[in-house]
Amino acid sequence: MSASLPVNTGRRDEVAAALKARLPARCVLSDPEDTRPYECDGLAAYRQLPMVVTLPENEEQVLAVLNACRELSVPIVPRGAGTGLSGGALPIAEGVVISTARLNRIVRVDAHARTAVVQPGVRNLAISDAAAQHGLYYAPDPSSQIACTIGGNVAENSGGVHCLKYGLTVHNVLRVRVATIDGEIIELGSEALDAPGLDLLAVFIGSEGMLGIVTEVTVKLVPKPATARVIMASFDDVVTGGNAVARVIAAGIIPAGLEMMDRTSVRMVEPFVKAGYDTEAAAILLCEADGTELEVAEEIERMSEVLQAAGATAISVSQNEAERMRFWSGRKNAFPAAGRISPDYYCMDGTIPRKKLAEVLTGIERMETTFGLRCSNVFHAGDGNLHPLILFDANQPGEFERAEAFGAAILALCVEVGGTITGEHGVGMEKINSMCVQFRREELDAFIEVKRAFDEPMLLNPDKAIPTKHRCAEFGKMHVKGGVLPFADLPRF
CATH class of the missing domain: 3.30.43.10 (Uridine Diphospho-n-acetylenolpyruvylglucosamine Reductase, domain 2)
Incomplete structure (x- = not known):
């Protein structure tokens, strides 16, 4: 701490x-x-x-x-x-x-252009509420959407359970107005299909407040699907469940949502929200199809066939909207439900290739023994964005430090299998040391030069996200042996 x-x-x-x-x-x-x-x-x-x-x-x-x-x-x-x-x-x-909490005005909703112009303090869910009368909504839906703001979503490039089909924040924002450290207003992007020059909008989204302050955002709205249904598929081990994810995508199916939870997650969530989860399963997948009645029926049938062939031991399909929302409520309340079984939890965020899901989940299971801590796995399986919840008790000496080391080892494993140290939570202070594992010094120096181009005095959110040479050198002394292998003192899988 x-x-x-x-x-x-x-x-x-x-x-x-x-x-x-x-x-x-x-x-x-x-x-x-x-x-x-x-x-x-x-x-x-x-x-x-x-x-x-x-x-x-x-x-x-x-x-x-x-x-x-x-x-x-x-x-x-x-x-x-x-x-x-x-x-x-x-x-x-x-x-x-x-x-930016007081910059909370929805400037306008344009149903014909399918856009909304909002200030950064507008809550994510409030955009969809304002667009609902037009049969539209804002697709990115992080679990904190009832409270998180669009300005923060832009800063972190937030995702959500429906990001597989509809994309992250970067795919759903058309334009931002930005206040620079020089006291000027610039606009990045355009309400048109394209903007001239370099794609600085994509550079800005996910920059974690290091390049400027958002004062206004133009987002894309999408039509609300006529219907949606969710499959809950049970598996008798996490490896089989992880492989099933890859098989769904390999079949050419892009679900509206594809989420995975292990037994620990399911058992901590089910008493909390009573979502109807299979608490005997080693892992469950939630697979959503949306669209017209005919499209949904066809996709549900195709996904069910793939999941059965992949080893699902049980399959349930939501029969109405209330049941669909109940299935999702468990996934979206996984983080707060952790408090039912542990005094504290440490939520990690890394991304891996889908084909490596089984390998990484097995590695995390072995790390539980290495670090002497439990880990609950809940994540956006469709795009490989993991959210392991490391359970610990801060009142026990040394447990938080072990939780941090456990988290760093998970991120190192993500990099080792070809993934990244973050998917949507950002780097901030939490993962700044892991940036030294992910990137070469030359790459980090290039990031710093991009920041300097926007913020020459280096006053905006300094010492976050991009490690200094000194930090990487000190981190290397602790975690690199022979000057080559990161985390050599941690178990290899």
């Missing part, structure tokens, strides 16, 4: 005064009792009391904060709803948090 550094009260008063000279007093928080709620995001193991928190109410006030901080050389940490799980919104002791 990280310890919070003390705040320099003299510097705090200076910065707060400068900000209050440009913003209404209600938009600037500096008393510790007011700033305490902002000391962490969803990765609560890492905490830091912010020096000052600002809550701008419009684009002009965002620019005012940026200008004041640039003039005073104060680092800035952008924050959405604080639901991120990688410490991307972790404050800096000598820095200012800029929250």
